[in-house]
Amino acid sequence: MDNAHAKGKALFWGDYFQYTPTGVSLARKAGRYITDGSKVRRGDLAFFYYDSLGRVGHVLAAYVVSVNHSRETIHIKSIEGNTSGAAYDRNGGMVAAKEYTICFNEIGGRNKWNGFARPMYGDDTCYADELIEVLEAEIGYIEKESNSQLDNKTANAGNNNYTKYGKWYGCNGVAWCAQFQSWCGYMACKRHMERSKTGWERQTDGSWRYRVNGVPVKNAWKEINTVSGLQWFVFSGDGTMITGWLGNEAGDWYYLNPDDGAMLAAQWFEVNGKWYYATKSGQTAKNTYVKSTAPDLYCWVGADGSWEPQRDTKTPDLMEYELAE
Numbered sequence: 001m002d003n004a005h006a007k008g009k010a011l012f013w014g015d016y017f018q019y020t021p022t023g024v025s026l027a028r029k030a031g032r033y034i035t036d037g038s039k040v041r042r043g044d045l046a047f048f049y050y051d052s053l054g055r056v057g058h059v060l061a062a063y064v065v066s067v068n069h070s071r072e073t074i075h076i077k078s079i080e081g082n083t084s085g086a087a088y089d090r091n092g093g094m095v096a097a098k099e100y101t102i103c104f105n106e107i108g109g110r111n112k113w114n115g116f117a118r119p120m121y122g123d124d125t126c127y128a129d130e131l132i133e134v135l136e137a138e139i140g141y142i143e144k145e146s147n148s149q150l151d152n153k154t155a156n157a158g159n160n161n162y163t164k165y166g167k168w169y170g171c172n173g174v175a176w177c178a179q180f181q182s183w184c185g186y187m188a189c190k191r192h193m194e195r196s197k198t199g200w201e202r203q204t205d206g207s208w209r210y211r212v213n214g215v216p217v218k219n220a221w222k223e224i225n226t227v228s229g230l231q232w233f234v235f236s237g238d239g240t241m242i243t244g245w246l247g248n249e250a251g252d253w254y255y256l257n258p259d260d261g262a263m264l265a266a267q268w269f270e271v272n273g274k275w276y277y278a279t280k281s282g283q284t285a286k287n288t289y290v291k292s293t294a295p296d297l298y299c300w301v302g303a304d305g306s307w308e309p310q311r312d313t314k315t316p317d318l319m320e321y322e323l324a325e
Contacts (some may be wrong), residue, residue: 004190007184009164011125011189013117016182017086018169020047021057023178027117034116037074037104040065043121043128045181046078048088049114056114058083058090059178060098063132072104079135081165081180082143088112090177093159095141126185134184134191147172208241208261232263232282245271253284253305266325268307275307279325285324289316298323 009015013026024047027033034040042065048058064077078100084092087100087105087116107113121128144150145158150167165179166172168211195214202208209216210224223232234256241261246254255264255271255278264278268290277285277299284305289298292312300325301310316323 004186004193005187007125007193008186011121011131011154011185013120014181016169016172016186017227018171018182020059020175020178023047023059023117023181024056024114030120032118032120034118035108036068037072037102037107038067040067040074040076040116041118041128043131044091044116044118046076046116047114048090048108050090057175058088059181059257061131061135061181061184061287062116063097074102074104076100076102079132079139080177081138081141081163082161082175082177091175093113093143093161095138095180097136097139123192123196126188130192131184131188133149134187138180138184143176203240209239210241226262228262232265233261254278254282255284276305277301277307279324286325287288288321289313289318290324 012023012029015026017023023045023086024033026109034044040062044061044062044065046060046062047056049055050057058078058080060078062076063079065113066075068074077097079095081095082091082093083089083096083098085096085098086092087098089293092280102113108115119125119131128284141153141163142157143159144156144161144162146156147162147167148313149155150162161173161176163172163176163179165183166174166176168183169179171179178269197214198212200208200210210222210233211217217235218239219235219237221234223230234246236242243256243258246256255269255276257260257264263282265282266278266280268275268277277290279285286305287301287303289300292299297312298313298316300308300313302308
């Protein structure tokens with residue numbers, strides 16, 4: 001299941017839309033349709049009314065909103081699909097940025113500015129800045145002559161309403177201003193999920209990172225629940241998981257499994273033909289005894305932590321050297 005697809009629907013009050021009146025209806029039912037100019041915000045969608053249609057017929061996203069309460073005006077910078085450089089053009093064939101200044105009393109009813117709809121921004125969907133980031137990246141996209149090179153911004157230019165937005169929506173060759181907003185909402189939710197996830201992330205060079213709520217763990221130890229239970233991992237300053245030997249300023253050494261990065265603990269391990277013992281804290285034992293699996297035998301690990309079998313004994317001086325665990 002594409003969770004981002006479901007989240008995008010939630011962003012737009014329950015569903016995507018390509019017929020602009022559907023967007024208005026969904027927003028109204030959700031109590032998110034605004035005709036009070038003083039309440040308009042960055043990230044709101046705006047719907048244009050056309051007398052020739054007897055209904056709304058175009059939608060845009062406001063990425064800059066400046067409200068002048070004393071003059072009761074709003075200055076808006078918009079990003080719109082299926083438009084041109086001309087104001088209020090609803091079939092211009094491209095994604096464009098525009099600017100408008102309107103008065104509060106020019107909003108609502110049969111005015112050109114029918115109203116503003118506020119998406120359901122939040123951590124469960126995406127934030128306004130994330131939607132605007134996607135919208136801005138699409139400026140300059142031109143509709144296509146045919147169902148070819150849809151992902152290229154300017155190739156195969158035409159006026160037959162073929163776009164990557166329509167392909168995604170499942171209905172190409174039709175008016176696409178609302179499809180464009182729907183697609184951008186989906187992409188914003190998808191990116192938000194990627195940024196806010198907790199879990200492992202493989203890099204292009206084969207290394208691994210671990211994110212917590214979208215933020216990579218850096219320069220730190222992190223205990224992570226795995227199929228083997230809770231295990232400790234270490235991450236470098238750039239967030240890369242560390243493997244192999246790891247030392248600290250105190251002279252302690254830890255060994256991080258080269259296969260999966262997990263810290264070894266309470267076990268023997270071999271490196272380059274030498275055996276070492278990782279205590280239950282993960283610290284490599286040194287200058288001490290370790291209880292052998294053989295009855296009544298104690299193994300000695302020296303100053304570098306490696307096992308010295310010639311010093312194994314059944315009568316260790318545990319008062320002096322203690323017993324690693």
